[in-house]
Amino acid sequence: MPSPANRLAQFSESVIRGMTRLANSCGAINLSQGFPDFEPPEALLSALETATRGPYHQYAVTWGAPGFRQALAKKINRNTGLEIDPDQHLVVTCGSTEAMMVAMMTACNPGDKVIVFSPFYENYAADAILSGAEPIYVTLNAPDFGYDSDELAKAFEQNPKAIIVCNPSNPTGKVFTPNELQEILDLAEKHDAYVITDEPYEHIVYQPHVHTYAASLPGAFERVITCNSLSKTYSITGWRLGYVLASAEVIAQARKVHDFLTVGAAAPLQEAAIAGLELPDSYYIELQQAYTRKRDIFLGYLRQTGLPFTEPQGAYYVMVDISSLGFATDTEAAEWFAREIGVAGVPGSSFFREPEHRFIRFHFAKKEETLHAAGKKLLALSKRA
Known part of the structure; x- marks a missing residue:
């Protein structure tokens, strides 16, 4: 054998x-x-019941149903101020799990290095291995799980292709500050690396802490590949709806990876999830x-x-x-x-x-x-x- x-x-x-x-x-x-x-939320359950009776039982557009992408672009704009083109900047995935794999395979060649903060969500190491990348680990130090700037700078000196930032962090609950994100972005620009963010807990942040979208910082959008999902915000982990948000150039390549990984996310669930994306503040x-x-x-x-x-x-x-x-x-x-x-x-x-x-x-x-x-x-x- x-x-x-x-x-x-x-x-x-x-x-x-x-x-x-x-x-x-x-x-x-x-x-x-x-x-x-x-x-x-009840609005999602009602929309799901309607969607199961609608004409949504065949493939949606591979990179996401148009109505879902439009609603998603509006929500992202509301949260970040970014002008998102639903036809250029988004690809809908089977959860943030696939979104991360798409991001890694889009950004990295086999043999490239990727910075990963440790502790990390367990998928990140596997994502790196499966995409042929080599992880460089930077320690988040207990008990506050902050990082050492010198250690991070030395990691970037190894010329990584990307860094993964989970914000807010699983498993630590750390929320990266605007200054920390800016430091990461400055190092990524200096060494010409992508910043891959994983942000499914964007709306679960405790005062006085505030979630900062790395892609919304000045000049960051072309360098940041944002992975996200609806699972945690709307309590629908089993629906497996996520997305990658990035520049048009990156998304054009990410769509190819996504197409041959999963073809597309579930069509009726995309239609139903629009009701969640349209919920009020x-x-x-x-x-x-x-x-x-x-x-x-x-x-x-x-x-x-x-x-x-x-x-x-x-x-x-x-x-x-x-x-x-x-x-x-x-x-x-x-x-x-x-x-x-x-x-x-x-x-x-x-x-x-x-x-x-x-x-x-x-x-x-x-x-x-x-x-x-x-x-x-x-x-x-x-x-x-």
């Missing part, structure tokens, strides 16, 4: 989705894989308020456990330091949490390039009653301590 491709030996199956399987098998509350246990205000309440509930229980954690500035994840509990590894700890405490998280080592075993990542994109139930289970940690 022939052997599978060598590159597949360089990464494993998703640890996050593995923890979901463990949670399901032992009946734990799943705070590992970041999907809600509540419904999308009040929806995003209420979303931020709702997630602020969820964060406060869950962090309140964590404080009672006495475990150190980094308060997230955005997204809906929290990195909890479990080193005081005496486990040999974070994987052992995460499995114990699921089986014995009844709350499943993700061992933090799956996000780090460094040999780091201090953290478990939990998410709080759940109903408030679910978070109270999980929090009460976590209080049992005081007995172990």
Whole structure:
């Protein structure tokens, strides 16, 4: 029998989705894989019902249904001030997961280098390997997960083709400031590199922090490739609707990659999702308020456990330091949490390039009653301590 491709030996199956399987098998509350246990907005559900009865059951335009791209361009303009041409600047993908793969394969040749901040969302390392690129890791230092400017500058001196910036960050909850983004853009311009941003948590940011769109900074649009999705903003992770936003020159190439990866995103879901893109500004205000309440509930229980954690500035994840509990590894700890405490998280080592075993990542994109139930289970940690 022939052997599978060598590159597949360089990464494993998703640890996050593995923890979901463990949670399901032992009946734990799943705070590992970041999907809600509540419904999308009613406007989306109504539009979905209508779309299933409409003439949308065959292929949409490969790079996105026209109505969806038009609504998306209007929303992006409202948020960023950028003048977006729906026919020139967008390609609709099967979630931000495909958007990142499209961006990487559009930007990078095999053998190119790509800067990745560590800790990172687990897909980024796999994206680099699958596209034939070599990651250069720059550390985000706990507990605030800031980066060292000198380390970043030295990484750029290795002449990378791109840098990946997740903002707000999964798994750390870090929100990059305008000054940080400008520093990254200045280095990218100096070394002629792309800035690939992943921004699915754009509307989940906690005061006083504010999300800055890198592409909206002066002179940045031609260099930034923005990846995004509707999954988190509208609680539709299963719809798998994402997009790449970039200059016309980049999108012309990205469409070719997308076409031969997936052909296109689901046509009826694109039609239904227009209703979400057209929701008023009040929806995003209420979303931020709702997630602020969820964060406060869950962090309140964590404080009672006495475990150190980094308060997230955005997204809906929290990195909890479990080193005081005496486990040999974070994987052992995460499995114990699921089986014995009844709350499943993700061992933090799956996000780090460094040999780091201090953290478990939990998410709080759940109903408030679910978070109270999980929090009460976590209080049992005081007995172990």
